[in-house]
Amino acid sequence: MQQWELRAAFARALSDMYGREVPAYQTLLQVSAEVNADVLAKHGADAQRLGSIDRVTAERHGAIRVGTPEELRQVGQIFAGFGMHPVGFYDLRDASSSAVPVVSTAFRPLDADELARNPFRVFTSVLVTDDRRFFDADLQARLETFLGRRELFPPRVLELAARAEAAGGLDGDEADELVAGATACFALSREPIDRSWYDELSRISAVAADIGGVASTHINHLTPRVLDIDELYRRMTDLGVTMIDEIQGPPAWEGPDVLLRQTSFRALAEPRVFTDGPGELRVRFGEVEARGIALTADGRALYDRMLAEVDTRRASTGRPRAEVAAEVWRESLPPTEGALDHAGLGAFTYRATPDAAARLSTLLAARGADDPAAGAAPATAGHTLVRGHPQLDVHALVSAGVAVREPIVYEDFLPRSAAGIFQSNLSDAGRRDDALTGTARDAGWLSDALGRDVADPIVRNDELTRASLQALNLEIS
Numbered sequence: 001m002q003q004w005e006l007r008a009a010f011a012r013a014l015s016d017m018y019g020r021e022v023p024a025y026q027t028l029l030q031v032s033a034e035v036n037a038d039v040l041a042k043h044g045a046d047a048q049r050l051g052s053i054d055r056v057t058a059e060r061h062g063a064i065r066v067g068t069p070e071e072l073r074q075v076g077q078i079f080a081g082f083g084m085h086p087v088g089f090y091d092l093r094d095a096s097s098s099a100v101p102v103v104s105t106a107f108r109p110l111d112a113d114e115l116a117r118n119p120f121r122v123f124t125s126v127l128v129t130d131d132r133r134f135f136d137a138d139l140q141a142r143l144e145t146f147l148g149r150r151e152l153f154p155p156r157v158l159e160l161a162a163r164a165e166a167a168g169g170l171d172g173d174e175a176d177e178l179v180a181g182a183t184a185c186f187a188l189s190r191e192p193i194d195r196s197w198y199d200e201l202s203r204i205s206a207v208a209a210d211i212g213g214v215a216s217t218h219i220n221h222l223t224p225r226v227l228d229i230d231e232l233y234r235r236m237t238d239l240g241v242t243m244i245d246e247i248q249g250p251p252a253w254e255g256p257d258v259l260l261r262q263t264s265f266r267a268l269a270e271p272r273v274f275t276d277g278p279g280e281l282r283v284r285f286g287e288v289e290a291r292g293i294a295l296t297a298d299g300r301a302l303y304d305r306m307l308a309e310v311d312t313r314r315a316s317t318g319r320p321r322a323e324v325a326a327e328v329w330r331e332s333l334p335p336t337e338g339a340l341d342h343a344g345l346g347a348f349t350y351r352a353t354p355d356a357a358a359r360l361s362t363l364l365a366a367r368g369a370d371d372p373a374a375g376a377a378p379a380t381a382g383h384t385l386v387r388g389h390p391q392l393d394v395h396a397l398v399s400a401g402v403a404v405r406e407p408i409v410y411e412d413f414l415p416r417s418a419a420g421i422f423q424s425n426l427s428d429a430g431r432r433d434d435a436l437t438g439t440a441r442d443a444g445w446l447s448d449a450l451g452r453d454v455a456d457p458i459v460r461n462d463e464l465t466r467a468s469l470q471a472l473n474l475e476i477s
């Protein structure tokens with residue numbers, strides 16, 4: 001089995017397991033499939049502009065949480081076996097008013113064809129045990145001792161994953177063994193939980209207790225992708241499922257969908273075994289998401305400014321977030337894909353149309369031979385696309401039908417939304433002593449801990465754009 005087949009099998013196995021563990025997830029899958037079928041019937045090919053229906057139907061993201069840099073390194077090895085690489089750095093310690101003492105990355109395929117085959121991704125958080133705002137020296141020491149004694153990932157699973165990474169896949173029986181072994185690492189454990197230890201951590205942070213209060217990890221949620229999240233929200237609510245108050249991320253509006261919109265519902269309490277008898281914990285939840293167009297660095301900076309503007313207007317007026325956000329969006333964001341591209345805010349690739357050559361000659365004939373730069377240096381990608389015609393940028397080629405523009409889907413996460421998802425599912429805000437200073441963490445720390453490069457999603461998309469321009473240049477020159 002090739003890596004993408006291993007990845008697809010892993011995502012399916014986790015989904016089957018999570019469906020058995022959390023029945024509400026099955027309802028969510030069913031409603032998502034219905035919404036997607038309805039959107040497809042209504043909008044046809046347009047509905048598949050941001051991913052084929054096969055991709056979207058199988059698409060999931062999961063979330064897991066680990067306790068130490070070593071556990072992070074190991075889980076990075078497991079995901080590497082499935083062709084999933086660390087992308088992005090998220091610091092959730094300050095992004096939330098609740099105590100969420102973690103930093104995170106997402107493991108996912110990097111290449112466009114790998115994403116198209118199966119885009120399974122896992123949002124992965126690691127506890128920051130030495131952050132004094134949450135843990136004093138004594139608790140830090142006990143926490144690290146507890147974490148140091150547990151083994152989350154059996155050596156055999158790590159070994160198979162390393163081989164799958166090196167060989168780009170695995171044969172029959174070993175492939176099955178890796179998928180089953182890796183899936184089992186994320187099952188809810190039946191091992192007894194020490195109630196006083198769990199409670200001690202819970203008083204500081206429910207997330208810390210979920211990570212460091214038990215001897216295992218588990219898949220925390222598994223999220224399907226839906227083509228109309230507002231409709232999904234309505235239908236789940238009609239079925240009696242209490243969703244969180246709002247959809248996280250960009251608002252509903254008439255313009256292009258950008259980045260990521262997510263919403264969730266709290267999971268029911270699940271029976272768990274404690275050292276002093278049976279009990280229950282309410283740690284897992286359901287989440288659903290809709291993906292839009294990725295933004296460039298400029299687009300992302302604008303998004304962050306728009307978020308701040310929404311906060312300011314809400315603070316002074318108290319109006320609902322969705323309404324204020326839609327208003328700010330209309331004022332700030334271009335209303336069409338083309339305008340988003342012209343403004344350099346959206347991430348796109350370009351490719352030649354089947355009749356590019358004929359259309360280009362028509363275009364050049366219409367422009368005449370008086371191009372001021374005719375005879376200039378040969379084209380270089382990203383600058384002059386058509387030899388001797390520096391004014392003919394990619395937008396002009398798109399307008400003339402020489403090239404088509406294709407949006408790059410946002411494949412990543414949003415720190416604010418992630419913090420909102422964490423927060424809305426906690427019963428207790430926990431404690432953070434802001435008089436003390438936190439420990440510095442950044443993408444460099446994360447990549448040292450992992451022993452792997454952490455890719456920057458904006459840089460990655462830039463590379464995709466550039467590569468497409470280079471290919472277009474070759475085709476038409």
Ligand code: OOG
Pocket residue numbers: 062063064065123125220262287413414417418419421422
């Ligand atoms: C992760 C929360 C973040 C998302 O979709 O933004 C997340 C967690 O609860 O461990 O999954």
Ligand code: NI
Pocket residue numbers: 061062063123221223287421
């Ligand atoms: Ni999530």
